[in-house]
Amino acid sequence: MTQDLKNQQPNNPTTQKPSNPKMTGHPNKLFVGGLSANTDDDGLRQHFERFGELIDHVVIKHKVQSRSRCFGFVTYAKPEHADAAMAARPHTVDGTAVEVKRAGMYVFMHAVKGTAFETPDQGKARLLTHWEQLDYGVQFTSSRKFFTISPIILYFLASFYTKYDTTHFIINTASLLSVLIPKLPQLHGVRIFGINKY
Structure with missing residues (x-):
């Protein structure tokens, strides 16, 4: 299948390209961020279908709680429909100002x-x-995991109790602590300890 894709060459040199040559995503797909928690798929569709035919629209939700994650995607049938939606910015969906931009892959x-x-x-x-x-x-x-490593930035309060010293203040502010949380199969809880890396 990979070899077949490599052998395919565009037959029409005038084939329309995405309006943004640096974009690596779908030219018809838009990211919609900052949605209200009450906005559902229908609300997203009702707002964006005015700019052209939609082939997909979805509000992303948490997999367990089924609550909105306050962002979604709309995919138009044609690139010019997506261009029209981009040109109509800023957008307000269900009374909330949202951010609309091209959906890229990063x-x-x-x-x-x-x-x-x-x-x-x-x-x-x-x-x-x-x-x-x-x-x-x-x-x-x-x-599931034997341990999880979480970097935590520590802001030490030593400067509030000792004479101000620029060097030590900068060093303490940038200190990082790795918190290791072992999760053993035979234990129901966790044991937390830290290692100062700097």
């Missing part, structure tokens, strides 16, 4: 599916990244 990190410490009872957790598991809001298994 890779922030590469996450490996599954967990580092697999056990037979993990089930479908093996198919998810650690961040996808956290997004569900539930722990599929007690041994």
Whole structure:
């Protein structure tokens, strides 16, 4: 299949290209941010269908609580419809000012599916990244992750109790602490301890 895609060449040199050459996403798809928590799929559709035919519209929701995450996407049938919606900015949906921009694909990190410490009872957790598991809001298994590393910025209060010293103030403000939270299968709780890295 990959070889077939490589062999395909555009037959028409005048084929319309996305209006933004730097955009790497779908030219017909728009991101809508800052939605009201009360806006649903129908409310999103009613506002944006005035600019052209929609082939998809969705308000993104939390997977467990089914609450709106206050952003969504609309996909138009033609690029010019998306251009019309962009030209009509700013938009107000259900009385709330929203941010509308082209939906692009940006890779922030590469996450490996599954967990580092697999056990037979993990089930479908093996198919998810650690961040996808956290997004569900539930722990599929007690041994989903052996530990989680969370960087926390510490702002020390020493300067309030000692004579002001610029050097020590800057060093203390930038100190980072790694909090390791081991999650052992046989334990129902966690044990928290820290290691000062700087």
